[in-house]
Amino acid sequence: MAPExxxxxxxxxxxxxxxxxTSSSQLDGVPPDLENSLxxxxxxxxxxxxxxxxxxxxxxxxxxxxxxxxxxxxEGGSFRINALKDVSAASLYMTAKISFVPQSxxxxxxxxAYLTSSTSPLRQPSETSAKPNPESYYLSEGSYQSARAxxxxxxxxxxxxxxxxxxxxxxxxxxxxxxxxLGVLPPTPTVKSTALAARTLAYLNTGxxxxxxxxxxxxxxxxxxxxxxxxxxxxxxxxxSAEWWEVFDVDREELGFLVVGLGSCxxxxxxxxxxxxxxxxxxxxxxxxxxx
Amino acid sequence: MTSQTKSRWADDEEDAALEAQRKRxxxxxxxxxxxxxxxxxxxxxxxxxxxAGATAASEDGVxxxxxxxxxxxxxxxxxxxxxxxxxxxxxxASAKPLRFPAPEWGPCRHVDNFEKxxxxxxxxxxxxxxxxxxxxxxxxxxxxxxMDNAIDGFPVTGLREIQTLMASRHENIVALREVVMGDKLxxxxxxxxxxxxxxxxxxEDMLDGFSPSEIKTLLLQLTSAVEYLHSNWILHRDLKxxxxxxxxxGQMKVADFGMARYYGxxxxxxxxxxxxxxxxxxxxLLGAEKYGAEIDLWSVGCIxxxxxxxxxxxxxxxxxxxxxxxxxxxxxxxxxxxxxxKRLPNARSLRLPNTHQTTxxxxxxxFPLLTNAGTALLTSLLSLxxxxxxxxxxxxxxxxxxxxxxxxxTAIFPTFPSKAGQEKRRRVASPSAPKRxxxxxxxxxxxxxxxxxxDRDEEEVGGGFALKLI
Numbered sequence: 013m014a015p016e017x018x019x020x021x022x023x024x025x026x027x028x029x030x031x032x033x034t035s036s037s038q039l040d041g042v043p044p045d046l047e048n049s050l051x052x053x054x055x056x057x058x059x060x061x062x063x064x065x066x067x068x069x070x071x072x073x074x075x076x077x078x079x080x081x082x083x084x085x086x087e088g089g090s091f092r093i094n095a096l097k098d099v100s101a102a103s104l105y106m107t108a109k110i111s112f113v114p115q116s117x118x119x120x121x122x123x124x125a126y127l128t129s130s131t132s133p134l135r136q137p138s139e140t141s142a143k144p145n146p147e148s149y150y151l152s153e154g155s156y157q158s159a160r161a162x163x164x165x166x167x168x169x170x171x172x173x174x175x176x177x178x179x180x181x182x183x184x185x186x187x188x189x190x191x192x193x194l195g196v197l198p199p200t201p202t203v204k205s206t207a208l209a210a211r212t213l214a215y216l217n218t219g220x221x222x223x224x225x226x227x228x229x230x231x232x233x234x235x236x237x238x239x240x241x242x243x244x245x246x247x248x249x250x251x252x253s254a255e256w257w258e259v260f261d262v263d264r265e266e267l268g269f270l271v272v273g274l275g276s277c278x279x280x281x282x283x284x285x286x287x288x289x290x291x292x293x294x295x296x297x298x299x300x301x302x303x304x
Numbered sequence: 305m306t307s308q309t310k311s312r313w314a315d316d317e318e319d320a321a322l323e324a325q326r327k328r329x330x331x332x333x334x335x336x337x338x339x340x341x342x343x344x345x346x347x348x349x350x351x352x353x354x355x356a357g358a359t360a361a362s363e364d365g366v367x368x369x370x371x372x373x374x375x376x377x378x379x380x381x382x383x384x385x386x387x388x389x390x391x392x393x394x395x396x397a398s399a400k401p402l403r404f405p406a407p408e409w410g411p412c413r414h415v416d417n418f419e420k421x422x423x424x425x426x427x428x429x430x431x432x433x434x435x436x437x438x439x440x441x442x443x444x445x446x447x448x449x450x451m452d453n454a455i456d457g458f459p460v461t462g463l464r465e466i467q468t469l470m471a472s473r474h475e476n477i478v479a480l481r482e483v484v485m486g487d488k489l490x491x492x493x494x495x496x497x498x499x500x501x502x503x504x505x506x507x508e509d510m511l512d513g514f515s516p517s518e519i520k521t522l523l524l525q526l527t528s529a530v531e532y533l534h535s536n537w538i539l540h541r542d543l544k545x546x547x548x549x550x551x552x553x554g555q556m557k558v559a560d561f562g563m564a565r566y567y568g569x570x571x572x573x574x575x576x577x578x579x580x581x582x583x584x585x586x587x588x589l590l591g592a593e594k595y596g597a598e599i600d601l602w603s604v605g606c607i608x609x610x611x612x613x614x615x616x617x618x619x620x621x622x623x624x625x626x627x628x629x630x631x632x633x634x635x636x637x638x639x640x641x642x643x644x645x646k647r648l649p650n651a652r653s654l655r656l657p658n659t660h661q662t663t664x665x666x667x668x669x670x671f672p673l674l675t676n677a678g679t680a681l682l683t684s685l686l687s688l689x690x691x692x693x694x695x696x697x698x699x700x701x702x703x704x705x706x707x708x709x710x711x712x713x714t715a716i717f718p719t720f721p722s723k724a725g726q727e728k729r730r731r732v733a734s735p736s737a738p739k740r741x742x743x744x745x746x747x748x749x750x751x752x753x754x755x756x757x758x759d760r761d762e763e764e765v766g767g768g769f770a771l772k773l774i
Contacts, residue, residue: 036330164457177407
């Protein structure tokens with residue numbers, strides 16, 4: 013018998029059924045729909061902070077997955093104990109630390125002070141273009157020191173809850189390899205092949221915000237295949253008529269589930285925007301207590 | 305002021321009470337949930353049992369077979385297969401997809417699950433002790449991570465050690481079983497396989513050192529671990545004999561990933577302050593900011609030499625002395641043998657003699673008992689120019705391992721007694737891995753090597769008489 017191929021570097025740890033059926037936050041009295049909103053707000057905050065820190069998307073995506081992993085399961089973190097803005101900052105700081113582009117605590121905390129301030133663009137509906145007020149996000153030396161202590165402590169709490177599993181395998185690079193294997197990425201890119209690759213990556217990045225926690229329930233290969241399927245249909249690229257997803261170890265049922273899951277993200281995000289129009293999703297512990 | 309303090313006091317107490325109350329409620333809810341889950345699972349099992357019973361009953365012939373099998377005490381194969389066969393009929397000729405491993409995660413366990421037996425040694429990045437897992441009785445090595453460099457939070461070296469060790473599953477790399485924590489957030493322990501010996505102490509306690517066939521086996525094991533790491537984009541950056549552990553079944557495992565990290569192509573800018581001095585490659589000593597897998601192969605070359613002579617090959621007292629020892633053994637680099645070395649940061653202050661030494665000659669003279677293929681391998685591993693060093697996979701296919709004596713099978717490897725002091729390792733004076741900080745600069749006259757080969761012509765040539773295997 014051929015030896016089992018070592019595919020650990022292509023796979024992710026996945027959440028168990030128990031971890032998905034209950035969460036520490038729900039046990040603390042956070043209603044499930046608010047929990048979904050909080051997860052979404054955390055992912056959005058992490059993405060925005062990553063962009064402001066000019067981090068590559070792969071590091072931002074890994075940080076978002078780490079953030080989700082922390083809040084899952086009854087033994088995971090609770091939104092009422094560990095504020096989502098702190099966990100988001102710790103995920104991003106820790107992920108950047110072990111990457112090629114480490115960030116200083118000061119840069120990270122400055123960006124989070126800006127994004128969580130009262131006049132931050134994340135707090136306002138996108139229509140108003142009022143300029144954020146610098147006084148609202150100035151980080152004094154005193155508040156920097158205390159924020160830094162919180163950041164470093166949250167990092168340790170995060171690592172303990174994940175039992176130090178920091179590995180996150182992303183589907184992005186797999187998707188590009190799959191597209192090449194399918195023969196739809198010619199060496200000299202065409203308008204269509206560029207659009208196809210861009211839409212595939214866009215679907216994968218949007219999938220990061222899914223309330224179904226797709227990155228915690230499905231392996232990277234399945235996510236990549238589903239994103240390619242959707243993007244090819246949208247851009248109008250004909251893939252082979254055979255059941256090509258089986259070549260990438262994804263069965264029809266899983267593909268169907270993920271196509272619906274990735275496809276429904278847009279509607280869910282629009283719904284979230286509408287839900288928090290005119291007010292802000294609670295980012296700090298105090299705001300969450302008021303909301304509850 | 306006072307009233308404020310008072311009210312704060314009251315707040316705190318109230319808070320604490322509330323917190324405790326909340327915690328109790330949460331515990332109860334958790335228990336209720338777990339109970340519910342358990343019941344669900346039981347129902348599921350019951351349902352499955354009924355289902356299995358039904359299928360067995362529906363196929364009378366099969367169940368009759370099963371009963372016969374059961375009477376004969378053989379495991380019944382047909383019964384387990386029958387539901388799958390049904391499925392196969394519905395979905396014919398479907399390829400079997402590869403299932404990816406999906407490990408789970410949960411909070412770290414407490415270190416109290418282990419009983420400490422005895423202290424082993426203090427490495428560069430933590431304390432190691434032998435311990436027993438209470439539940440299973442397994443003997444493991446517990447390594448406590450040093451947290452003193454905690455200005456930036458959890459030390460990045462510790463994170464990288466865990467990250468790279470978790471990603472490495474190879475028979476010649478020590479396995480990280482889990483990470484456990486103590487009472488405080490900065491008590492972090494790595495639970496690893498326990499191995500009886502390390503190669504350094506083992507070699508020091510031996511009378512004659514390893515035989516040529518044993519050296520080949522050891523070198524092959526080391527190189528296959530290094531090849532695995534490099535093919536997974538991991539640099540070890542601290543290969544040395546004291547980091548190579550041995551069990552009593554002839555198996556060697558690479559340990560101590562305190563310096564390991566992921567790298568890339570093109571190589572990212574990395575610190576030069578890596579690898580224990582005696583095993584450090586010349587490009588690191590010369591201050592190269594970009595380096596790659598070649599530095600690990602230099603260390604492999606140093607270990608090869610050490611296995612042959614029972615002595616560390618290049619025992620420099622400091623960075624400059626180390627370079628001098630390297631140049632003595634391997635010759636002086638020139639623009640022809642190592643294009644571009646003069647542009648390395650520390651090379652500018654070097655004053656090198658103009659004599660040309662052929663590297664093979666010195667190495668051949670130092671290892672008179674080594675065969676031609678062995679000398680060729682050692683010389684290529686100790687190439688000053690990193691581009692000329694072989695890759696780990698090239699080493700594995702080197703003719704040296706094909707010629708007699710063949711590598712000794714691990715099954716007939718000698719075993720070594722554990723010392724009376726149990727696995728407590730003796731600390732012998734030898735340098736440890738560099739600490740984090742600024743890389744040393746070599747400046748001024750300290751780096752005057754023009755005298756290295758000054759008296760070479762007057763030296764006695766030849767190492768007396770020794771039988772040589774050709």
